Amino acid sequence: xxxxxxxxxxxxxxxxxxxxxxxxxxxxxxxxxxxxxxxxxxxxxxxxxxxxxxxxxxxxxxxxxxxxxxxxxxxxxxxxxxxxxxxxxxxxxxxxxxxxxxxxxxxxxxxxxxxxxxxxxxxxxxxxxxxxxxxxxxxxxxxxxxxxxxxxxxxxxxxxxxxxxxxxxxxxxxxxxxxxxxxxxxxxxxxxxxxxxxxxxxxxxxxxxxxxxxxxxxxxxxxxxxxxxxxxxxx
Amino acid sequence: xxxxxxxxxxxxxxxxxxxxxxxxxxxxxxxxxxxxxxxxxxxxxxxxxxxxxxxxxxxxxxxxxxxxxxxxxxxxxxxxxxxxxxxxxxxxxxxxxxxxxxxxxxxxxxxxxxxxxxxxxxxxxxxxxxxxxxxxxxxxxxxxxxxxxxxxxxxxxxxxxxxxxxxxxxxxxxxxxxxxxxxxxxxxxxxxxxxxxxxxxxxxxxxxxxxxxxxxxxxxxxxxxxxxxxxxxxx
Amino acid sequence: xxxxxxxxxxxxxxxxxxxxxxxxxxxxxxxxxxxxxxxxxxxxxxxxxxxxxxxxxxxxxxxxxxxxxxxxxxxxxxxxxxxxxxxxxxxxxxxxxxxxxxxxxxxxxxxxxxxxxxxxxxxxxxxxxxxxxxxxxxxxxxxxxxxxxxxxxxxxxxxxxxxxxxxxxxxxxxxxxxxxxxxxxxxxxxxxxxxxxxxxxxxxxxxxxxxxxxxxxxxxxxxxxxxxxxxxxxx
Amino acid sequence: xxxxxxxxxxxxxxxxxxxxxxxxxxxxxxxxxxxxxxxxxxxxxxxxxxxxxxxxxxxxxxxxxxxxxxxxxxxxxxxxxxxxxxxxxxxxxxxxxxxxxxxxxxxxxxxxxxxxxxxxxxxxxxxxxxxxxxxxxxxxxxxxxxxxxxxxxxxxxxxxxxxxxxxxxxxxxxxxxxxxxxxxxxxxxxxxxxxxxxxxxxxxxxxxxxxxxxxxxxxxxxxxxxxxxxxxxxx
DNA sequence: TATGAATGAGTCTTCATTCAT
DNA sequence: AATGAATGAAGACTCATTCAT
Numbered sequence: 001x002x003x004x005x006x007x008x009x010x011x012x013x014x015x016x017x018x019x020x021x022x023x024x025x026x027x028x029x030x031x032x033x034x035x036x037x038x039x040x041x042x043x044x045x046x047x048x049x050x051x052x053x054x055x056x057x058x059x060x061x062x063x064x065x066x067x068x069x070x071x072x073x074x075x076x077x078x079x080x081x082x083x084x085x086x087x088x089x090x091x092x093x094x095x096x097x098x099x100x101x102x103x104x105x106x107x108x109x110x111x112x113x114x115x116x117x118x119x120x121x122x123x124x125x126x127x128x129x130x131x132x133x134x135x136x137x138x139x140x141x142x143x144x145x146x147x148x149x150x151x152x153x154x155x156x157x158x159x160x161x162x163x164x165x166x167x168x169x170x171x172x173x174x175x176x177x178x179x180x181x182x183x184x185x186x187x188x189x190x191x192x193x194x195x196x197x198x199x200x201x202x203x204x205x206x207x208x209x210x211x212x213x214x215x216x217x218x219x220x221x222x223x224x225x226x227x228x229x230x231x232x233x234x235x
Numbered sequence: 236x237x238x239x240x241x242x243x244x245x246x247x248x249x250x251x252x253x254x255x256x257x258x259x260x261x262x263x264x265x266x267x268x269x270x271x272x273x274x275x276x277x278x279x280x281x282x283x284x285x286x287x288x289x290x291x292x293x294x295x296x297x298x299x300x301x302x303x304x305x306x307x308x309x310x311x312x313x314x315x316x317x318x319x320x321x322x323x324x325x326x327x328x329x330x331x332x333x334x335x336x337x338x339x340x341x342x343x344x345x346x347x348x349x350x351x352x353x354x355x356x357x358x359x360x361x362x363x364x365x366x367x368x369x370x371x372x373x374x375x376x377x378x379x380x381x382x383x384x385x386x387x388x389x390x391x392x393x394x395x396x397x398x399x400x401x402x403x404x405x406x407x408x409x410x411x412x413x414x415x416x417x418x419x420x421x422x423x424x425x426x427x428x429x430x431x432x433x434x435x436x437x438x439x440x441x442x443x444x445x446x447x448x449x450x451x452x453x454x455x456x457x458x459x460x461x462x463x464x465x466x467x468x469x470x
Numbered sequence: 471x472x473x474x475x476x477x478x479x480x481x482x483x484x485x486x487x488x489x490x491x492x493x494x495x496x497x498x499x500x501x502x503x504x505x506x507x508x509x510x511x512x513x514x515x516x517x518x519x520x521x522x523x524x525x526x527x528x529x530x531x532x533x534x535x536x537x538x539x540x541x542x543x544x545x546x547x548x549x550x551x552x553x554x555x556x557x558x559x560x561x562x563x564x565x566x567x568x569x570x571x572x573x574x575x576x577x578x579x580x581x582x583x584x585x586x587x588x589x590x591x592x593x594x595x596x597x598x599x600x601x602x603x604x605x606x607x608x609x610x611x612x613x614x615x616x617x618x619x620x621x622x623x624x625x626x627x628x629x630x631x632x633x634x635x636x637x638x639x640x641x642x643x644x645x646x647x648x649x650x651x652x653x654x655x656x657x658x659x660x661x662x663x664x665x666x667x668x669x670x671x672x673x674x675x676x677x678x679x680x681x682x683x684x685x686x687x688x689x690x691x692x693x694x695x696x697x698x699x700x701x702x703x704x705x
Numbered sequence: 706x707x708x709x710x711x712x713x714x715x716x717x718x719x720x721x722x723x724x725x726x727x728x729x730x731x732x733x734x735x736x737x738x739x740x741x742x743x744x745x746x747x748x749x750x751x752x753x754x755x756x757x758x759x760x761x762x763x764x765x766x767x768x769x770x771x772x773x774x775x776x777x778x779x780x781x782x783x784x785x786x787x788x789x790x791x792x793x794x795x796x797x798x799x800x801x802x803x804x805x806x807x808x809x810x811x812x813x814x815x816x817x818x819x820x821x822x823x824x825x826x827x828x829x830x831x832x833x834x835x836x837x838x839x840x841x842x843x844x845x846x847x848x849x850x851x852x853x854x855x856x857x858x859x860x861x862x863x864x865x866x867x868x869x870x871x872x873x874x875x876x877x878x879x880x881x882x883x884x885x886x887x888x889x890x891x892x893x894x895x896x897x898x899x900x901x902x903x904x905x906x907x908x909x910x911x912x913x914x915x916x917x918x919x920x921x922x923x924x925x926x927x928x929x930x931x932x933x934x935x936x937x938x939x940x
Numbered sequence: 941t942a943t944g945a946a947t948g949a950g951t952c953t954t955c956a957t958t959c960a961t
Numbered sequence: 962a963a964t965g966a967a968t969g970a971a972g973a974c975t976c977a978t979t980c981a982t
Contacts, residue, residue, distance in 0.1 A: 024941080046367045048283025052977055062492060064980085065942045073977065104460050111461075129364055132281045169438070173430070177442055180419035181412055188411060195408065202458060203404070207412055210451040211442030219441055225339050226346075257767060259965055287952060298953085300967045308952065494944055516837045518753025522973055533974080535946045543973065574930050581931075599834055602751045639908070643900065647912055650889035651882055658881060665878065672928060673874070677882055680921040681912030689911055695809050696816075729962075757956055769959085770963045778956065943982080951975065958968075 031069045034059050035083070038076045043122035047077060047130035078138050081127035085145050088116045096152050102159040106178070107205045109153060113182045114197035114204075117189055124186040153178060166212040174212055181208065266304045269294050270318070273311045278357035282312060282365035313373050316362035320380050323351045331387050337394040341413070342440045344388065348417045349432035349439075352424055359421035388413060401447040409447055416443065501539045504529050505553070508546045513592035517547060517600035548608050551597035555615050558586045566622050572629040576648070577675045579623060583652045584667035584674075587659055594656035623648060636682040644682055651678065736774045739764050740788070743781045748827035752782060752835035783843050786832035790850050793821045801857050807864040811883070812910045814858060818887045819902035819909075822894055829891040858883060871917040879917055886913065 037058045041050045052073055056066055070076055095108045117124050131142050157175045160166040166174055181204050195203075210216060272293045276285045287308055291301055305311055330343045352359050366377050392410045395401040401409055416439050430438075445451060507528045511520045522543055526536055540546055565578045587594050601612050627645045630636040636644055651674050665673075680686060742763045746755045757778055761771055775781055800813045822829050836847050862880045865871040871879055886909050900908075915921060 027941095046283065046365075048281065049368060051975075053975085056492075062943050063978085064944070067978075068941065098464075100460070100464070103457055104464070107457060107461055108464070129367075130281075133284060170429070173435075173438060176419070176423060177416055177439070181415045184411070184415035184419055194405070200408075202454075203408060204412070205457070206451065206454055207446030208442065209446075209454060209457070210448070211444075211446040213445070213452075216441065216445040217448075219437075219444060222338055222342060222440070222444070223437060225335070226342055229335070229339070229343070257761075257965065262965085265966095286950075288950085297968050299955085299969065302953070303966065492944060497944090500945095516753065516835075518751065519838060521971075523971085532947050534948070534976085537974070538945065570930070570934070573927055574934070577927060577931055578934070600751075602834075603754060640899070643905075643908060646889070646893060647886055647909070651885045654881070654885035654889055664875070670878075672924075673878060674882070675927070676921065676924055677913065677916030679916075679924060679927070680918070681914075681916040683915070683922075686911065686915040687918075689907075689914060692808055692812060692910070692914070693907060695805070696812055699803075699805070699809070699813070732962095735962095756954075758954085767964050768957085769965070772957075773962065945980090945982105947977105947979075949976085952973095954972065955970085956968105959966090961964080961966105 027069075034061075034066070034069050035076060035079050038070075039080050039120075039122045039126055042076075042080070042126045042130065047126065047133050074133070074135065074138060077127065077130060077134055078142075080123050081131065081142055081145075084116050084120055084123050084127070085142075085149070088112060089145060089149055092149065092152050096156065101165075102156045102163065103165055103205075103209060106153070106156050106160070106209075107201065109156070110178075110182065110205055111198055111201035114185060114201050117182075117186050118191065118197040121186050121189045121191065128183060128186060150175070150179070160212075164214055165209075167214045167216065169212075177211075178208060262304070269296075269301070269304050270311060270314050273305075274315050274355075274357045274361055277311075277315070277361045277365065282308075282361065282368050309368065309370065309373060312362065312365060312369055313377075315358045316366065316377055316380075319351050319355055319358050319362070320377075320384070323347060324380065324384055327384065327387050331391065336400070337391045337398065338400055338440075338444060341388070341391050341395070341444075342436065344391070345413075345417065345440050346433055346436040349420060349436050352417075352421050353426065353432040356421050356424045356426065363418060363421060385410070385414070395447075399449055400444075402449045402451065404447075412446075413443055497539070504531075504536070504539050505546055505549050508540075509550050509590075509592045509596055512546075512550070512596045512600065517543075517596065517603050544603065544605065544608060547597065547600060547604055548612075550593050551601065551612055551615075554586050554590055554593050554597070555612075555619070558582060559615065559619055562619065562622050566626065571635075572626045572633065573635055573675075573679060576623070576626050576630070576679075577671065579626070580648075580652065580675055581668055581671035584655060584671050587652075587656050588661065588667040591656050591659045591661065598653060598656060620645070620649070630682075634684055635679075637684045637686065639682075644678075647681075648678055732774075739766075739771070739774050740781060740784050743775075744785050744825075744827045744831055747781075747785070747831045747835065752831065752838050779838070779840065779843060782832065782835060782839055783847075785828050786836065786847055786850075789821050789825055789828050789832070790847075790854070793817060794850065794854055797854065797857050801861065806870075807861045807868065808870055808910075808914060811858070811861050811865070811914075812906065814861070815883075815887060815910055816903055816906035819890060819906050822887075822891050823896065823902040826891050826894045826896065833888060833891060855880070855884070865917075869919055870914075872919040872921065874917075882916075883913060 034055075038050070038055055041054055041058060045054070052063070052066065055061075055070075055073075056063060059066060061069075091112045092109055095105050095112065098105055098108075100108075127142075131139070134142050154171060154175050157166065157171045157178070161168055161171060161174075185200065269290075273285070273290055276289055276293055280289070287298070287301065290305075290308075291298060294301060296304075326347045327344055330340050330347065333340055333343075335343075362377075366374070369377050389406060389410050392401065392406045392413070396403055396406060396409075420435065504525075508520070508525055511524055511528060515524070522533070522536065525540075525543075526533060529536060531539075561582045562579055565575050565582065568575055568578075570578075597612075601609070604612055624641060624645050627636065627641045627648070631638055631641060631644075655670065739760075743755070743760055746759055746763060750759070757768070757771065760775075760778075761768060764771060766774075796817045797814055800810050800817065803810055803813075805813075832847075836844070839847055859876060859880050862871065862876045862883070866873055866876060866879075890905065
């Protein structure tokens with residue numbers, strides 16, 4: 001309930017802010033098309049490396065018509081991140097609210113993230129690289145969203161530690177690993193690659209949960225060998 | 236007479252070679268300083284978001300003097316990546332050549348990477364985000380380096396699988412996880428943070444090697460629960 | 471319904487072609503105006519001595535608007551030479567193809583060249599002086615055009631020699647004289663000067679054809695006197 | 706007497722103006738070397754297209770040393786034109802003062818010009834193309850020199866007409882032809898080409914003097930044919 | 941909805957020259 | 962006689978955006 005409400009608020013907020021009112025029926029579809037074309041370009045050349053002229057070229061629109069749809073270049077970046085983040089955060093709130101083991105919920109979040117990437121790998125790649133070019137309020141809102149997002153995962157990490165499912169390491173250290181694995185996926189993921197999001201998720205969680213487990217081998221022999229090699233070769 | 240003759244000979248000699256570049260002592264140090272200042276700015280605002288004027292401001296140099304040192308803005312990017320990649324790849328080749336278990340060598344590579352990041356986290360962050368703005372030969376060279384880099388790790392991954400140390404999954408899948416963990420570190424690492432590279436390396440390798448182990452738990456119960464939850468809630 | 475469909479089809483069509491350039495009516499005229507203003511400046515100050523700011527000043531356009539029309543400064547040079555060379559070469563091919571004596575055809579070519587100069591003396595002056603600043607393909611194309619141009623004249627020169635109309639000197643030497651006379655005209659010709667192109671042409675051809683004639687006086691007395699004077703004045 | 710005096714004045718003027726005093730013995734030679742290297746570059750890439758850095762490269766000198774010799778880039782242009790013009794004008798004054806037929810003297814001047822070109826074709830080419838980049842006093846002085854130069858030739862042209870050696874056409878028209886032929890020579894002349902200056906001079910003067918002769922054929926048949934062809938093809 | 945002309949601040953870079961050493 | 966660091970104005974060109982139509 002609360003969750004759903006929040007989502008709606010964000011939606012209304014977004015609509016209220018940038019998007020002009022009073023458009024014909026095909027407007028939203030056309031806009032979406034344009035955002036997707038822009039995303040592909042941004043992914044290839046970077047946001048800063050892509051000019052509005054480039055966008056004219058790929059959309060086939062004149063300057064005026066293009067601005068009619070996009071309002072501003074930065075707005076495209078907002079839209080791109082929004083298209084991935086909004087549904088993802090909504091989904092995450094649902095998952096966190098479930099009465100399941102933290103591991104189950106983390107596994108579900110993992111899959112939700114990877115689903116998001118699989119559906120729009122370029123979108124994710126773009127805002128991961130170029131959110132820096134957001135300015136003012138847009139930047140703040142994005143960072144807040146990201147912070148909320150991470151907070152939800154940290155919360156589950158803490159629960160897992162509390163229940164003895166993860167070793168009592170620093171939760172940040174564990175969760176950074178969780179994030180790292182998932183975020184980087186956008187860098188090499190191809191829609192027509194060999195792995196489905198659910199498979200990747202199983203794989204990642206297998207790595208992480210086994211690696212994080214309280215009873216995971218601490219690899220002492222390995223570390224001793226490293227220690228030996230580290231010492232300056234005497235004689 | 237003799238003098239004049241000598242001078243002319245020297246002249247001719249110098250002319251023939253074309254003279255290296257025409258840089259005095261102290262040039263390299265100053266250049267290094269400038270590169271570091273630029274790196275900090277790039278990390279903060281992005282390569283494209285940083286103008287040469289910004290660089291003038293932080294270095295306190297005039298336009299001409301700045302270009303005296305940098306040759307071009309793009310060249311800074313080349314220098315930044317080179318400062319990290321060149322010693323890292325050299326170190327990696329040494330490590331790969333060692334007669335140690337693949338796990339030991341991967342662990343050493345892990346630490347080498349994290350050492351590199353710890354010494355110059357901003358440099359790594361910058362080229363990871365902005366190598367796209369390299370053009371032509373610079374881009375090619377960078378991608379080649381990266382490819383070589385990854386090849387060395389893949390090689391060790393394959394050895395580990397062959398020896399039954401990692402489960403016989405797709406080696407790419409395993410090594411992407413290895414890379415993901417390490418690369419993302421540059422995003423949040425601070426020199427004065429709580430973790431030393433060696434600690435991080437132990438931590439990462441513990442996660443990965445336990446997670447990759449042939450006998451790692453496959454977490455069937457977890458996956459079954461996920462499967463159940465995936466089904467549309469009928470009733 | 472139908473409407474929407476139609477719009478989409480048109481869109482797709484337009485997108486597919488990529489749209490010519492995006493220029494409205496009047497564009498070409500305005501562009502021509504600008505090229506002419508630029509030509510006047512180039513003639514006065516030289517191509518390199520004229521900055522884009524100078525062009526802004528004389529056209530009264532802002533930087534962006536100016537580039538909207540010219541694409542690049544070098545492109546102006548291309549346009550300038552093209553406006554003279556293209557119609558001239560076309561006309562020359564017509565003339566060469568006529569079944570007339572080589573002298574008649576050379577006389578016609580002479581007049582065609584001088585007509586071109588008379589119509590646009592500054593254009594000719596400009597590219598004669600500054601074609602060096604053309605780069606890459608533009609330069610190549612220009613030199614090729616010039617080579618073709620000269621080839622046509624050489625051909626007629628050879629015919630004239632073959633028919634005994636010109637003395638059997640080296641054809642290059644004769645034709646260099648032909649070119650020299652015509653090319654230099656752009657340097658001093660003024661539209662409101664005393665000579666019409668047809669008059670100049672008659673004058674030049676009278677000089678050249680009489681001078682080139684097989685039976686032209688070889689001025690032996692003159693040459694003997696010169697030879698005498700050349701000897702060191704002994705005594 | 707008068708002639709010699711004038712030349713000396715010009716020399717003193719030049720020395721007084723730009724060249725610094727108190728240089729070592731090899732200074733003038735070295736300077737000459739540098740001017741020659743610069744000339745070759747200017748001829749190839751144009752004065753404006755050649756930067757002081759380019760000059761550093763070809764001379765093998767550092768910035769300071771280079772400026773020690775050249776004082777300024779524009780000064781090179783002054784020097785280049787001076788090296789050709791000064792001796793040429795001196796020689797011309799000698800020739801004009803001779804008690805010979807105007808044809809003999811024009812023939813001698815022709816050879817003097819062509820000798821100048823043959824000795825330094827690139828120097829001539831350079832100032833012919835780039836004297837525009839001279840500024841202020843330098844420009845004025847150059848144009849004055851050129852005007853004097855042309856005046857001497859016009860004077861002889863008038864004498865020739867007065868004596869009935871040339872037809873009573875406009876002397877400017879005749880002399881423009883004289884200049885055109887000679888000036889353009891710098892454009893295609895190569896030191897190792899097939900023609901010596903004296904041969905070229907004989908050739909040019911043969912063309913011009915036969916062509917200018919009071920009894921030269923007026924080529925009426927040719928002109929009639931042209932007139933016929935000019936008429937629109939009726940029927 | 942859509943056009944494309946116009947804006948003008950801003951981009952990176954090169955220039956000729958000066959100057960302390 | 963020579964170095965190379967520094968200057969800062971000027972270079973050509975691109976940018977995101979606005980606006981009259």
